[in-house]
Amino acid sequence: MLGSKIAWDDTVLPFQLDASDIRGRVVRLDGVLDTILSQHAYPPEIEALVAEMALLTAMIGQTMKLRWKLSLQVRGDGPARLIATDYYAPTAEGEPARIRAYASYDANRLLxxxxxxxxxxxxxxxxxxxxxxxxTPYQGITPISGGSLSACAETYFAQSEQLPSRFATTFGRSQLAGGPESWRAGGVMLQKMPKASPFAPKDEADDDGLLRAKDILNEDDFEDWNRANILLDSVEDMELIGPQIHPTDLLVRLFHEDRPRVFDPQSVEFGCNCSEERVRNSLSIYSAKDIAHMTTDDGVVTADCQFCGAHYVLDPKTVGFEAGDDTDGDAD
Known part of the structure; x- marks a missing residue:
């Protein structure tokens, strides 16, 4: 195994607990997260937020249909201003999905x-x-709450989708014997499957006005859900990211009485859809006067992709809505 990629790294494994009507995903990220975090010299606090967000994106994104795009965003008024991730579903069966992530922060305010x-x-x-x-793109928003990004995602699904959800995640730098240090991350997502019932959920929010699992499940369903959560609470960090523990073995360890059933895994890789054409389109709303203000002393307009670090250099005469049809001066 030394020096080689572990078979289940950078994969999302969907599963179902047949005895309790719970579905979920197990995710392992290594090369994807390494690439995402290597694009910027983030401080440790921001690295942790980006790593957790990438894990959530991989688990939630696995349900996207072919060619769909999922985006997660967190915006706040603190030093960590923005955490943004994108999940691009495969364009065809058997192809990998793509993930990218980016953070904006105020270094002077970080504690x-x-x-x-x-x-x-x-x-x-x-x-x-x-x-x-x-x-028409769908958008759902919930206020920042709980003590983690995972808790925010759980609140979102309870509020917007009426789906009790639970996330267990861990991440950090690790090193296999004889290998280089690299990022590894792992997580498990649980979600109570909806089913037809003559009994309506209680639908009563907690004191903060936000719904929780207990507010949208009847007594029998909540018992199954609570048991699964107790079992997930017992998982250890090394079980989530350890190279010796296959995701299927982890599911059997945790939920063997609930009859876990796995489906085809989805591989993921780092990917960005930025291009010169997209940069030109984004600049097409500006006049020649606006473009002149963006032009550097070297006589060019530059743009950088915050997700992948790509650098674009454009002739100012060829961008903006007054550029005309002359596009001889493409990017270097």
């Missing part, structure tokens, strides 16, 4: 050795789903 989540402050957690051309 060292303080819980990363607290540095978001007040704000919102949003999920956006783009089904492609000719469709």
């Amino acid at each position: 060292p050795r303080v819980d990363p989540f607290s540095q978001i402050g007040k704000g919102y957690f949003a999920i956006l789903i783009d089904q492609g051309k000719g469709t």
